[in-house]
Amino acid sequence: MESVYIHIPFCKSICSYCDFCKMLYNGSWVTQYLNALIEEIKDKYDGEVIKTLYIGGGTPSSLSLKDLKYLFEIIKQFNLTELEEFTFECNLNDLNEELLQFLLDNGVNRLSIGIESFNEDKLNFMERHHTFLEAEEKFKLMRKMGFNNINIDLIYGIPGETLKDLKKDLELFLKLEPDHISTYSLIVEDNTKIGINGVIPIPEELDASMYEEICEKLDMKRYEHYEVSNFAKKGKKSKHNLKYWNNEEYYGFGLGAAGYTNGVRYENTRSLTEYINGKRRKKEEILSIEDKMYNELMLGFRKMEGINLKDFFIKYGVNMQEVFDLHEVLKNEELIVDGEYIYVNPEYIYVMNEILVKIL
Numbered sequence: 217m218e219s220v221y222i223h224i225p226f227c228k229s230i231c232s233y234c235d236f237c238k239m240l241y242n243g244s245w246v247t248q249y250l251n252a253l254i255e256e257i258k259d260k261y262d263g264e265v266i267k268t269l270y271i272g273g274g275t276p277s278s279l280s281l282k283d284l285k286y287l288f289e290i291i292k293q294f295n296l297t298e299l300e301e302f303t304f305e306c307n308l309n310d311l312n313e314e315l316l317q318f319l320l321d322n323g324v325n326r327l328s329i330g331i332e333s334f335n336e337d338k339l340n341f342m343e344r345h346h347t348f349l350e351a352e353e354k355f356k357l358m359r360k361m362g363f364n365n366i367n368i369d370l371i372y373g374i375p376g377e378t379l380k381d382l383k384k385d386l387e388l389f390l391k392l393e394p395d396h397i398s399t400y401s402l403i404v405e406d407n408t409k410i411g412i413n414g415v416i417p418i419p420e421e422l423d424a425s426m427y428e429e430i431c432e433k434l435d436m437k438r439y440e441h442y443e444v445s446n447f448a449k450k451g452k453k454s455k456h457n458l459k460y461w462n463n464e465e466y467y468g469f470g471l472g473a474a475g476y477t478n479g480v481r482y483e484n485t486r487s488l489t490e491y492i493n494g495k496r497r498k499k500e501e502i503l504s505i506e507d508k509m510y511n512e513l514m515l516g517f518r519k520m521e522g523i524n525l526k527d528f529f530i531k532y533g534v535n536m537q538e539v540f541d542l543h544e545v546l547k548n549e550e551l552i553v554d555g556e557y558i559y560v561n562p563e564y565i566y567v568m569n570e571i572l573v574k575i576l
Contacts, residue, residue, distance in 0.1 A: 220469065221272065222473070235408050247286075268459060303454070307329075308330070320361060326454075352392065366394050368398075369399075372400075383429065427566055521557055
């Protein structure tokens with residue numbers, strides 16, 4: 217394992233659409249949580265050299281400076297002598313010179329900012345609060361202080377949103393000149409505020425048009441579309457997230473975190489009480505070779521370059537075509553073989569799940 221994900225479940229406010237493991241910030245809970253996090257890492261980490269580290273949430277930037285100092289002391293348990301990418305998720309409203317300097321001093325070299333939109337109606341729907349001018353000021357500060365790898369998230373497909381609204385959002389996002397953009401179509405989850413309120417997703421045709429607009433606009437601005445939902449400037453692909461899509465093993469620490477170690481995929485409990493009391497693992501699944509190959513397709517076809525057929529053979533000792541019936545999707549040019557790679561035809565990337573159903 218060369219990668220570590222750490223989950224910080226605390227937030228200053230709860231967004232209406234969020235289905236991640238999270239709760240409102242409480243100082244006494246944070247201390248107990250970090251104490252439990254130390255114990256989990258001591259128990260499970262085997263001393264490997266870590267090359268990518270990702271602190272997500274929740275909202276890691278919601279922690280006080282005192283909390284953060286404790287968290288970063290905990291991180292010193294890892295062997296970070298060859299660390300290549302260290303991502304820290306932030307809320308735009310939390311960014312200030314003191315926080316950014318602390319992150320720089322402690323090795324963070326990539327920031328991920330949950331902006332989501334600059335449209336007032338969309339922001340009200342999501343229960344988020346910021347403006348483009350605030351974002352512009354924060355970006356100037358981040359650049360001035362030396363951060364040269366910044367991701368921002370965009371959410372689209374909000375009920376009532378039009379293509380014109382999306383185009384305006386994209387225009388403003390690109391004015392900030394981020395190094396990486398992650399895009400997400402709104403999913404209405406049952407156990408969220410919008411799910412409880414019975415919000416109806418936008419029509420699929422509009423969703424597809426919005427996705428096409430995003431792909432075309434970011435391509436024009438020379439962002440490489442390297443994964444279904446992710447776009448990067450040259451040299452700025454997410455090394456950590458590529459570990460997931462390459463079906464590689466990684467540690468997941470913290471409340472609700474998922475991981476993949478020693479052939480076992482696992483999920484931690486989402487109960488803070490259980491986690492603090494040492495009852496961490498909620499689910500473990502020992503993967504068979506067939507499971508691993510299945511995941512290889514599910515994850516690998518998310519990448520625009522697809523799956524390396526030679527690497528697949530080296531990993532599993534069989535050719536992909538011997539395991540999966542690819543005749544129909546290759547004949548229909550839904551999948552394309554180009555040299556050593558097999559990938560989803562970009563014309564069909566929006567309906568990739570339907571292609572996977574045919575294969576699997």
